[in-house]
Amino acid sequence: xxxxxxxxxxxxxxxxxxxxxxxxxxxxxxxxxxxxxxxxxxxxxxxxxxxxxxxxxxxxxxxxxxxxxxxxxxxxxxxxxxxxxxxxxxxxxxxxxxxxxxxxxxxxxxxxxxxxxxxxxxxxxxxxxxxxxxxxxxxxxxxxxxxxxxxxxxxxxxxxxxxxxxxxxxxxxxxxxxxxxxxxxxxxxxxxxxxxxxxxxxxxxxxxxxxxxxxxxxxxxxxxxxxxxxxxxxxxxxxxxxxxxxxxxxxxxxxxxxxxxxxxxxxxxxxxxxxxxxxxxxxxxxxxxxxxxxxxxxxxxxx
Numbered sequence: 570x571x572x573x574x575x576x577x578x579x580x581x582x583x584x585x586x587x588x589x590x591x592x593x594x595x596x597x598x599x600x601x602x603x604x605x606x607x608x609x610x611x612x613x614x615x616x617x618x619x620x621x622x623x624x625x626x627x628x629x630x631x632x633x634x635x636x637x638x639x640x641x642x643x644x645x646x647x648x649x650x651x652x653x654x655x656x657x658x659x660x661x662x663x664x665x666x667x668x669x670x671x672x673x674x675x676x677x678x679x680x681x682x683x684x685x686x687x688x689x690x691x692x693x694x695x696x697x698x699x700x701x702x703x704x705x706x707x708x709x710x711x712x713x714x715x716x717x718x719x720x721x722x723x724x725x726x727x728x729x730x731x732x733x734x735x736x737x738x739x740x741x742x743x744x745x746x747x748x749x750x751x752x753x754x755x756x757x758x759x760x761x762x763x764x765x766x767x768x769x770x771x772x773x774x775x776x777x778x779x780x781x782x783x784x785x786x787x788x789x790x791x792x793x794x795x796x797x798x799x800x801x802x803x804x805x806x807x808x809x810x811x812x813x814x815x816x817x818x819x820x821x822x823x824x825x826x827x828x829x830x831x832x833x834x835x836x837x838x839x840x841x842x843x844x845x846x847x848x849x850x851x852x853x854x855x856x857x858x859x860x861x862x863x864x865x866x867x868x869x870x871x872x
Contacts, residue, residue, distance in 0.1 A: 610660050610661070610663055611660075613663035614656070614660050621670045621673045622680070625684075625709060625712070630680055630684055632687040633683035636687055651679055658672055658675075688705070726853065730750040730854055733753075733852065733856050734753035734756060736845060737754065740844055741778070741812040743808065743811050744790065744791065744812045744813070744814050745791050745801070745810070746790045746791065746792055747814045747815075747824075751814075754781070755780065757779035758777065758780035759772070761779075775788050776788050777789060778790055788808075791805050791808060793825050793828070795826070796825075797827055798813075798830070801827060802861060802866060810861065812858055812861065814856065814857075815828050815856070815859070816832065816854070816857070817832065817854070818854075831857075839865055840865040841862075842860045842861075842862050843859050845857065846858075
């Protein structure tokens with residue numbers, strides 16, 4: 570299945586995330602250094618580990634590790650060694666920003682073993698063991714329901730991002746990147762394929778945002794730089810920049826400042842003509858599409 574997916578799309582959705590990121594390390598290693606690479610890997614690993622522990626392990630797993638080492642269990646060295654070995658692929662993946670909780674699946678059986686330490690300790694001290702079993706099961710079920718409800722909201726948001734990608738592809742030509750939601754744009758082109766499957770090189774078109782599979786090589790997606798809006802437009806006018814996309818993505822805090830300013834204070838930019846507002850169309854994911862009026866832009870900054 571992995572081979573077929575690679576033949577058709579050019580990647581296998583799991584290992585390709587790591588291999589494609591090797592170029593990023595090679596380009597950035599000279600500037601960020603091995604220390605920053607390791608520190609970023611540690612931070613991302615801890616974040617993803619916390620996410621993977623929700624909802625079943627988030628409370629009992631830390632206690633389990635504490636009890637395992639406190640009681641000097643003879644198996645603690647073996648368990649710790651297995652964790653370190655199984656965590657190496659995940660650490661490497663997260664250090665190159667290949668965020669996928671599947672890299673941690675190998676650790677789940679070990680998590681179950683470690684989680685038994687606090688469960689056994691509590692079970693031995695409680696007289697009403699049946700009641701404890703019922704309460705524990707109820708807590709796990711309720712936590713799981715809450716987690717899946719949250720995931721359902723995220724899925725709804727992702728579905729809206731997918732729907733809005735069709736509108737972006739229809740109304741724009743060359744835009745700024747708005748990762749990760751801009752990753753849905755190639756799906757627009759995939760839905761237009763009349764014969765399927767086809768090879769990657771038969772579909773990929775770097776000049777069409779709806780048919781560009783690699784955002785780093787897409788001429789229609791301008792990479793975001795931490796400059797002012799004025800500088801961004803001037804720097805990319807010759808590249809054909811036509812529209813600015815802003816949104817309230819969950820990654821809003823990590824959006825550059827000028828995108829935040831446009832989203833929150835659109836009336837301060839007379840040369841940005843709003844052509845679409847998703848909130849006005851009933852979407853919960855709030856996205857705005859602005860066309861750049863270069864005549865007004867030049868009048869504002871040349872006067």
